[in-house]
Amino acid sequence: MSGNDAEQTDDSASESSVEIPAAGMPGPEPDERPHPEGRRNSQGIRIDPEAEAEPRYRTAVVSALVEHEPGVLSRVSGLFSRRQFNIESLTVGPTTVEGHARITLVVEETDPGIDQVKKQLAKLKPVIQVGELDDDAVQAELVVLKVRGDEPDKVHAITQMYEGQTLDAGPRTITVQITGDQGKIDDAVDAFRQFGIIEIARTGQTALARGDTPTTPGEEPGYAESNDD
Amino acid sequence: MSEHARPKATDDSETETSETDTETEAEATDAEPVSTGAQSAIAALEQAGAETLFGVQGGAIMPIYDALYDSELTHVTMAHEQGAAHAADAYGVVRGDPGVCLATSGPGATNLVTGIADANMDSDAMLALTGQVPTEFVGSDAFQETDTTGVTAPITKHNYFAGDADTVGDTVGEAFALAGAGRPGPTLVDLPKDVTLDDTDTQPGPAETPSTYSFREEADEEEVADAARAIERAEKPLLLFGGGVVKAEATEEARRFATEFGIPVATTMPAIGTMPEDHDLCLSWAGMHGTGYANMAITHTDCLVAVGTRFDDRLTGGVDTFAPEAEVVHVDIDPAEISKNVHADYPVVGDAASALEQLEAEMDAAPDAREWREQCRTWKEEYPLAYVTPDDEPLKPQFVVEAFDEATDDDTIVTTGVGQHQMWAAQFWTYTNPRTWVSSHGLGTMGYGLPAAIGARLAAEDDQQVVCFDGDGSLLMTMQELSVAVRENLDITVAVLNNKYIGMVRQWQDAFFEGRQMAADYGWCPEFDKLAEAFGAKGLRVDDYDEVADAIDEALGYDGPAVIDFHVDPAENVYPMVPSGGANGKFALTEDQL
Ligand SMILES: Cc1ncc(C[n+]2csc(CCOP(=O)(O)OP(=O)(O)O)c2C)c(N)n1
Numbered sequence: 001m002s003g004n005d006a007e008q009t010d011d012s013a014s015e016s017s018v019e020i021p022a023a024g025m026p027g028p029e030p031d032e033r034p035h036p037e038g039r040r041n042s043q044g045i046r047i048d049p050e051a052e053a054e055p056r057y058r059t060a061v062v063s064a065l066v067e068h069e070p071g072v073l074s075r076v077s078g079l080f081s082r083r084q085f086n087i088e089s090l091t092v093g094p095t096t097v098e099g100h101a102r103i104t105l106v107v108e109e110t111d112p113g114i115d116q117v118k119k120q121l122a123k124l125k126p127v128i129q130v131g132e133l134d135d136d137a138v139q140a141e142l143v144v145l146k147v148r149g150d151e152p153d154k155v156h157a158i159t160q161m162y163e164g165q166t167l168d169a170g171p172r173t174i175t176v177q178i179t180g181d182q183g184k185i186d187d188a189v190d191a192f193r194q195f196g197i198i199e200i201a202r203t204g205q206t207a208l209a210r211g212d213t214p215t216t217p218g219e220e221p222g223y224a225e226s227n228d229d
Numbered sequence: 230m231s232e233h234a235r236p237k238a239t240d241d242s243e244t245e246t247s248e249t250d251t252e253t254e255a256e257a258t259d260a261e262p263v264s265t266g267a268q269s270a271i272a273a274l275e276q277a278g279a280e281t282l283f284g285v286q287g288g289a290i291m292p293i294y295d296a297l298y299d300s301e302l303t304h305v306t307m308a309h310e311q312g313a314a315h316a317a318d319a320y321g322v323v324r325g326d327p328g329v330c331l332a333t334s335g336p337g338a339t340n341l342v343t344g345i346a347d348a349n350m351d352s353d354a355m356l357a358l359t360g361q362v363p364t365e366f367v368g369s370d371a372f373q374e375t376d377t378t379g380v381t382a383p384i385t386k387h388n389y390f391a392g393d394a395d396t397v398g399d400t401v402g403e404a405f406a407l408a409g410a411g412r413p414g415p416t417l418v419d420l421p422k423d424v425t426l427d428d429t430d431t432q433p434g435p436a437e438t439p440s441t442y443s444f445r446e447e448a449d450e451e452e453v454a455d456a457a458r459a460i461e462r463a464e465k466p467l468l469l470f471g472g473g474v475v476k477a478e479a480t481e482e483a484r485r486f487a488t489e490f491g492i493p494v495a496t497t498m499p500a501i502g503t504m505p506e507d508h509d510l511c512l513s514w515a516g517m518h519g520t521g522y523a524n525m526a527i528t529h530t531d532c533l534v535a536v537g538t539r540f541d542d543r544l545t546g547g548v549d550t551f552a553p554e555a556e557v558v559h560v561d562i563d564p565a566e567i568s569k570n571v572h573a574d575y576p577v578v579g580d581a582a583s584a585l586e587q588l589e590a591e592m593d594a595a596p597d598a599r600e601w602r603e604q605c606r607t608w609k610e611e612y613p614l615a616y617v618t619p620d621d622e623p624l625k626p627q628f629v630v631e632a633f634d635e636a637t638d639d640d641t642i643v644t645t646g647v648g649q650h651q652m653w654a655a656q657f658w659t660y661t662n663p664r665t666w667v668s669s670h671g672l673g674t675m676g677y678g679l680p681a682a683i684g685a686r687l688a689a690e691d692d693q694q695v696v697c698f699d700g701d702g703s704l705l706m707t708m709q710e711l712s713v714a715v716r717e718n719l720d721i722t723v724a725v726l727n728n729k730y731i732g733m734v735r736q737w738q739d740a741f742f743e744g745r746q747m748a749a750d751y752g753w754c755p756e757f758d759k760l761a762e763a764f765g766a767k768g769l770r771v772d773d774y775d776e777v778a779d780a781i782d783e784a785l786g787y788d789g790p791a792v793i794d795f796h797v798d799p800a801e802n803v804y805p806m807v808p809s810g811g812a813n814g815k816f817a818l819t820e821d822q823l
Pocket of ligand 1 (some may be wrong): 413646647649650651673674675676699700701702703704726728730731732734791
């Protein structure tokens with residue numbers, strides 16, 4: 001049959017497509033060819049097919065020292081969304097060096113995923129250095145909580161328990177702030193639930209390496225120049 | 230009926246590296262003093278070594294064009310900004326340094342987007358300069374305002390919003406340098422009109438990459454040593470050259486490594502030509518429509534030495550079945566590519582040319598791969614690229630590609646659109662030089678071929694020929710650029726492999742959608758030869774085998790753009806084929822094997 005007149009109907013084209021393969025060079029059927037079974041996992045890592053390991057997710061705190069220029073935050077957050085990195089929180093603020101900012105990211109990823117997060121971040125032009133913090137890093141978060149003001153004494157007691165501060169107390173609502181690591185904040189939020197939390201705002205974790213270990217590799221430890229004058 | 234089956238022609242004599250000289254001397258001219266931001270931006274381009282720009286005029290970019298009026302730079306006015314971006318991209322691919330494209334704000338900038346994304350996926354060095362509304366109007370939804378840096382952030386290596394006239398020259402220089410440095414990629418500078426109009430007497434400094442940007446040239450010695458040991462002990466080693474070999478100008482080192490140690494070579498599509506395809510060790514390109522023998526070698530190798538590739542899924546198929554027996558040595562300048570898609574047992578971070586030289590020096594012995602080389606040769610015989618030409622079927626597109634290859638010199642540059650014709654152009658032409666295959670790989674952009682041919686033409690040597698293989702569908706996407714080729718009298722030949730279908734889609738519908746051909750059949754196509762004549766180009770039409778050679782000669786001999794409308798078999802399919810996510814070793818040679 002001739003398939004060269006596509007002005008004919010669709011049928012002619014689909015018919016011809018059935019015939020054409022027969023005209024191709026015959027090759028062995030797929031199952032006649034050597035075809036070793038899959039031997040890599042979804043991350044391209046060679047694995048023992050008997051003991052296929054499920055990828056394990058963990059939480060990592062990543063600190064990026066960046067040039068504080070317009071758009072840097074959107075570049076970082078855009079990177080996370082377009083590469084489907086799981087991000088729990090992101091905080092940003094200036095450092096002691098003028099024109100620099102520190103972005104602290106909490107990510108939930110597999111080991112190769114965390115590796116990618118760090119390498120992809122490092123590729124962004126405004127990013128100066130990237131480091132992952134050890135488990136013993138100093139971490140802190142701030143939460144502002146607005147609860148019902150029906151039981152001011154009890155609210156006060158719990159605020160004290162978590163070494164918090166009362167920011168605003170009115171006839172109907174009380175607003176407090178608590179700081180601490182993530183575990184403490186989670187506990188505090190739980191404790192305040194009994195009063196009925198009306199609104200909540202959390203900053204997300206920020207962190208520095210413990211002692212004189214630099215937070216990102218190569219970063220000047222502790223006594224970076226002050227630019228106050 | 231005759232059979233056409235062959236591994237890509239084998240030439241036992243080792244083909245010498247022919248290096249395209251792509252060094253650009255940024256000569257230190259006594260630059261004219263600048264007086265505006267626009268002049269400073271143009272001075273920066275001149276200083277950085279740019280020579281040819283591709284663009285389209287418009288309100289917000291007019292100050293830049295005004296500065297070009299007094300410049301030595303050549304500007305090619307394109308019909309559409311997408312064409313400008315593809316032309317600049319291809320110009321960069323052929324020359325080895327960044328191509329430059331220009332567009333006005335708003336629609337000009339958004340028209341560039343496809344071309345920028347294309348360059349980004351293929352790591353092509355390119356600089357885009359876009360006009361922007363004056364700074365005080367930014368954010369007010371002013372006429373032709375688009376958040377260009379916002380739109381292009383995910384598809385550029387980096388982009389810049391020029392802040393003031395005193396620094397705009399340095400910013401443009403930095404963007405140019407960054408595009409070509411390390412792993413190349415597109416950069417963009419958005420230029421508000423007030424910034425380019427403003428007075429400045431600041432002469433831009435030399436183009437430098439930003440201080441926060443760094444990459445490793447030389448690889449770590451320990452990494453090199455570990456990799457060398459792995460290669461030495463391999464019994465079935467396979468080199469996989471990627472586009473990074475082209476970018477790093479590492480062709481010579483790569484070929485030497487392969488021949489010195491007797492290691493067979495497969496390439497990725499962007500690396501076509503890094504190893505001469507008629508070389509005994511060359512298995513041509515691997516992947517979805519790659520050669521059966523390259524895919525067999527990948528399936529069986531025990532040590533895959535991948536250089537400058539990002540393991541795209543069109544190459545790997547499903548990663549779970551990719552090179553399942555292999556330890557992977559991965560040489561790449563971008564650490565983020567190491568173990569991104571395929572785990573690297575032996576990462577080597579560095580420039581491909583340096584790393585290959587280091588590896589060569591570190592190798593104590595060649596791997597004992599005699600049997601393996603024999604096996605690879607056998608696969609070449611067993612799974613040749615093949616097509617048949619039955620008398621009662623229309624002209625086969627593969628035949629056209631072969632005829633063109635025969636009629637042209639080895640240094641001829643091929644550009645393509647995207648679809649079946651692209652695959653046939655890659656399969657049935659024997660490439661022997663890097664930077665002679667210019668195509669859209671990662672993004673797969675229909676319409677790339679013609680503007681790319683224009684860019685390639687302007688970058689190529691005068692005696693190099695440029696042939697664009699296009700599909701009817703792909704050509705219809707950027708056909709307007711023929712007006713540019715005619716106006717500039719560019720000597721290019723466009724070979725339309727016209728099947729009146731968006732053929733690759735039709736092939737997939739037949740294979741995976743039970744032949745339900747929805748929106749793939751044009752049923753009618755304009756007469757491309759007549760259309761070419763209307764543009765002022767030479768137009769030819771071919772329906773039969775016996776017209777092919779003469780038409781090719783006539784088109785190649787014509788001094789200016791020529792279009793041959795080859796009416797080819799609409800039912801022809803591209804094989805071999807590894808279905809999406811499939812195993813490379815299970816390529817199909819016919820539809821019923823899919
Ligand atoms: C801009 C764009 N739109 C859609 C596609 C999807 N697509 C891939 S191949 C193809 C068919 C191409 O047709 P044609 O250019 O005629 O080439 P053929 O496959 O027939 O050789 C299409 C529509 C694409 N790759 N690019």
